[in-house]
Amino acid sequence: MLQKDPKKWRIRYEIANQLNTLSKIYETETVFKYIFPISLKLCNDNVNEVRFTAAKQMYHVVDNMKQSAIYQEMAIESLKGY
Numbered sequence: 001m002l003q004k005d006p007k008k009w010r011i012r013y014e015i016a017n018q019l020n021t022l023s024k025i026y027e028t029e030t031v032f033k034y035i036f037p038i039s040l041k042l043c044n045d046n047v048n049e050v051r052f053t054a055a056k057q058m059y060h061v062v063d064n065m066k067q068s069a070i071y072q073e074m075a076i077e078s079l080k081g082y
């Protein structure tokens with residue numbers, strides 16, 4: 001619901017701003033299963049500021065998965081299709 005409501009873009013913007021931090025505090029598996037999909041959705045947001053901010057954070061989200069080469073490689077492959 002948060003993703004579809006155009007009035008709540010500022011909340012999505014703040015979440016996009018915190019993707020790097022979120023990807024640092026959770027285990028790699030959790031980041032891959034939950035944070036990474038949210039990051040991709042934010043990169044497709046209707047509001048430019050949200051998209052831009054999320055896109056800037058994607059490197060950090062993927063880089064923070066370096067503890068597991070499998071998850072990191074799957075994330076990179078997902079981004080190639082993006």
